[in-house]
Amino acid sequence: MKVRQYIQEVYKCSQCGKEGSEHPADVFVGGKVPVSLLPHSLASASLVAGILYKKYDMGIPLARQERDWYRLGLCLYRSTMANWVIRSSEEYLLPIYERIHQELLGCGILHGDETRIQCNREPGKKASSESFMWVIRSGREEAVQAVFFHYARSRARKEAEKLYRGFQGYLVTDAYTGYDSLDGICRALCWSHVRRYYIDSIPLDSRGKEISGSKGAEGREWCDRLFQIEKNLKALPSEKRLQKRQELSRPVLEGFWAWVEEPSAKYTANESLKTALTYTTNQRKYLETFLEDGRIPISNNDCETSIRPFATGRKxxxxxxxxxxxxxxxIVYTLVETAKLNHLDVFGYLCYLLESLPDLDHRNHPELLEAYLPWSETLPESCRLREHRINKKCMF
Structure with a gap:
């Protein structure tokens, strides 16, 4: 850490303003200084970027950062840092955030999920009540690789309608009914959720080990067959993958549905197995959607992976x-997680945005934002991870 001090010198012309001068008024000339990120504050672009990086990528809350600054000899209160986070997000990062959302709505395959967040001062709600962070992630084969986090008071359907308005394509989710019948959207459900239901129905012995031969284990095996097929087809182009799914996955599905309808499975005393079978039967239509397009994944694991840093930070x-x-x-989680998907150095990217956007006239020229999106090829090298770090996948 270092302190960089800017001193602006201002000079007054000794001749201007005098009688007989070409300039009857005094003339002052000042040197150029960087635009202040947040006027009348100590906040610099790199300082705020560091605070954002520590909280949203490294999971260090502002209270711990406050103690660390105190150790270094600076009384930087968490309330001050929180104010900087909010102001810099609203004044500078919001346009990039909104563009990422727009780009996602133009994709053909999206993942969707929600996770809980507690907001203490949400009007009309108790401090201990739950609000939600809605999450969208682009499919792996989309040109745009991005994650979008949207805060909402509730998990109501109206939030989904607002969030996905304008999207025309396939949406991979769990079975939450808030996504049902959204205009222009075809749902595809997650087979990992199905698999978990059957795992939960497997009886255990006194040592906590699975009892062999259970119907729950059979259900898991059916799911595992589908996942093994997908693993083998991973490297194929989507058109070829779709063809292979018809040849390999469809017969497995037909066998699975026949197994679900067997009396020995249907009339069971195992309540967890009943729940798994009911879930599977009720969602059959959407569980088969992946047979329509080779780009559709059979699980929502990618979205859940993108949520994990948020869940870890929340703790x-x-x-x-x-x-x-x-x-x-x-806003910040959107930029951080999207930067990771595009192999960017999170701190370097945040610092670049906060250094550049205050001078950018994006309100009158929104096209200028293109150069600052996480997938832009014109981003400077300071925003990019070194090649050996990408190859080692040390950030994933």
Whole structure:
């Protein structure tokens, strides 16, 4: 860490303003200094970028950062840092955040999920009540690789309608009914969820080991066959993958549905197995959607993987104190996780945005934002991970 001090010198012309001068008024000339990120504050682009990086990528809450700054001899209060996070997100990062959302809505395959967040000062709600962070991730074969976090008071269907308005394509989710019958969207359900239901129905002995020969284990085996086929088809182009699914996956599905209808499975005293069978039967239509397009994955694991850093961070910072703070968290998590998908150095990218966007006239020229999106090829090298770090996959 280092302190960089800018001194602006201002000079007054000794001749201007005098009688007989070409300039009857005094003339002052000042040197150029960088635009202040947040006027009348100590916040620099690199300082705020470091705070964002520590909280949203490294999972260090502001309270711990406050203690670390105190150790270094600076009284930088968590309330001040929280204010900087909110202001920098709303004033500078929001346009990039909104563009990422727009780009995602133009994809053909999306993943969707929601996760809980506590917001202490949400109007009309108790501090201990739950709000939600809605998450969208692009499919692996989409040109745009991005993750989008959206804070909302509830998990109501109206939030899904607002979030996915304009999207025309396949949406991979769990069986939450809030996604049902959204305009222009064809749902595809996650087979990992099905597999978990059957795992939960497998009886265990007194030592916690699975009892062999159970119907739950059979259900898991059917799911494993589908996942093994997908693993073998992973390297194929989507058209060829679709053809192979018809040849290999469809017969497995037909056998699975026949197994589900067997009396020995259907009339069971195992309540967990009943739940698994009911879930499977009720969602059959959407569980078969992956047979329509080779790009559709059979699980929502990619989206859940993108949510994991948020869930890990939540264990450290516990809650958002205000709706503005929760929205700011959604903005920054969007940029952080999308930067990771595009092999960017998270701190370098955040620093570049906060250094550049204050001078950018994006309101009158929105096309200028293209150069600052996480997948832009014109981003400077300071935003990119070194090649050997990408190859080692040390960030994933």
């Amino acid at each position: 450290a910072w516990l809650f958002a104190d205000s709706p503005a703070g929760a929205r700011a968290s959604g």
